[in-house]
Amino acid sequence: MNNFVFYSPTYFVFGKEQENNTGKYVKRFGGSKVLIHFGGGSVVRTGLLDRVKASLKEEGIEYVELGGVKPNPRSGLVYTGIELCHKEKVDFVLAVGGGSTIDSSKAIAAGAVYDGDFWDFYQGKAITKALPVGTILTISAAGSEGSPDSVITNENGMYKRGASGEGIRPAFSILNPALTQTLPTYQIACGITDICAHLFERYFTTTSEVEVTDRLIEGLLLTMIKEAPRVIEAPEHYEAQANIMWAGMMAHNNSCGVGRVQDWASHDIEHELSAVYDCAHGAGLAVVFPAWMTYNMKHDVNRFAQLAVRVWGCQMDFNHPENTAKAGIAALKHFLKSIGMPSNFAELGAKEEDIEKMAQSACFGNGRQGTIGGFAKLNDKDVAAIYRLML
């Protein structure tokens, strides 16, 4: 196991109706003038926004509003948010939504207390300072509610990049599984895929002797495999949604990823897809991951076999572990299909002729040095080959 620091100081409030205490938590973490940041109409339609505003009013907390966050959140709205923070002297950013809204809120919170262009952070500058951020999560997926990360799409060129830093870990996150009971099935499935992807990115490692984090990741994947079909069949299943929601946070606050090299090439490969075709991040990952696994199995077939046996319940072929590894990948494909995820370029709306351009961008875009991935170092030829496995 490698040396590491683990620091997850977010105050997690989990359960039914907890959003009605938002004002109390904003106050606890020092907010007096709040920017409420959200996406489309659903938080308005469901009455969630009204409940949050009522809770702020109850504590005498002022607020301004900025809606309009889209999936794969854009840089333009971040600039608008930063301006609004300056003009209105905002001291707290409250995200009401999913990963896109939270990531946009983090970008605004960092940019609001920074003299330069906020995009500097998305080109590698660590975020050490930001306005405090609170979140009210409406979909289990990105894990942004417990992470120090944010991903934004630059509208000037349409490419996605991530930023990171302790400064943007949420001060508090309210996780009410009931808020996810009315989501469309497709969105739920995208979220489930994203959670599983966060676990795979950590699972595939070159670090030996990491049994404790292996077992934690496997435990979270087993949870997802049990609960996913239940929420796809009946999104109103509170208990299943609750298990998925906590798994989603644990999958990405890094408690199960510490002390080990992680991969993250699949996320880079997917980010090209969702930036170019504006597909859902989870749907993109559903297409990328089986291809990435098939291509990279050769680097550590035993690790793929271990995943197949422990998580997918495959029988170990002791003489031919590659057969077990393949059975695991087949099980993953079957699982993703069963929850309604796409399995190839066509279903995503992606095009073969863009492969070379995307492979270049994934490996060289925005300061990258020609390879991506921690488990397997992939160059643009590897990435193009992986894209072709998705045809």
Add this chain to the structure above:
Amino acid sequence: MNNFVFYSPTYFVFGKEQENNTGKYVKRFGGSKVLIHFGGGSVVRTGLLDRVKASLKEEGIEYVELGGVKPNPRSGLVYTGIELCHKEKVDFVLAVGGGSTIDSSKAIAAGAVYDGDFWDFYQGKAITKALPVGTILTISAAGSEGSPDSVITNENGMYKRGASGEGIRPAFSILNPALTQTLPTYQIACGITDICAHLFERYFTTTSEVEVTDRLIEGLLLTMIKEAPRVIEAPEHYEAQANIMWAGMMAHNNSCGVGRVQDWASHDIEHELSAVYDCAHGAGLAVVFPAWMTYNMKHDVNRFAQLAVRVWGCQMDFNHPENTAKAGIAALKHFLKSIGMPSNFAELGAKEEDIEKMAQSACFGNGRQGTIGGFAKLNDKDVAAIYRLML
């Protein structure tokens, strides 16, 4: 799943030689005059104390020292520590040792900023305020490095009681597995048992639909089962010690225990044993847990069977799940014996004639209302029957 709050803001620094950065972390968390609290000679003998002091000096941080913490830490030394804090104007308590030293440090830190008797906290008063505490962990066991809990033995009557509160969560904890490589095998085995016990206490619940925390607990238990024999055979095995150390923290910071009723009767039952006979807490738990399980299996035989199948690899007897449940308990007994733990009263030095008195104390002592345990409510007759299963 029940509603819950999860808050674990401790800054964990994990890995080789990290204790040499102690001064830096004390400074980060506001310490300028430190009480270094420790146990016996081993931290002196191994040179650990000198390295810690050198690190404090490097940052210009003053300190005073208080050694002498014993296993099952006593109230007397806590009073001494509180006085020392007042006299020397200490603003930070640094625990260098295991669970006993950390628990004693937490008690001192809380008592130092409280006008009344610190024992009030061990009679149910929540600890909301304390001096910041830092820890340098020397044995994987109690999980106190990541918990808001402390257990102290009152010398006036020799009984153990726990206190809890966000105020005593460590500000930082330094976890260097190399510090555990020189421990005697018996102490390592006691620590392993304590970690497993923290997981069992959370596993046995009356809350339904808690797959995510079930799976996390099982993952940590599977880690312990893999790594325990390796460190018992060769305590110098860094990687195995590292996996156990992170599992020990995760077992008790409650990330795997949230949203579910927990039990904790076995800890209450054991506390009587270690208070009366001064046996090691882990050794006591090794005797208590199989007896507690045997007695309480009837309350939810499927849960015991699930543990047996998922953790101990037992075959499910679908027509007679109680057989599977029993096989799991037998596997636990075998595991504990294999790492050198005692299995009965005689090996602990405990006496049959004390059973009634201990059962009374466990159920009625210090303000308790006659029953203990969240999974199964046990009265003094139940507890006495459990003690008799240990004969």
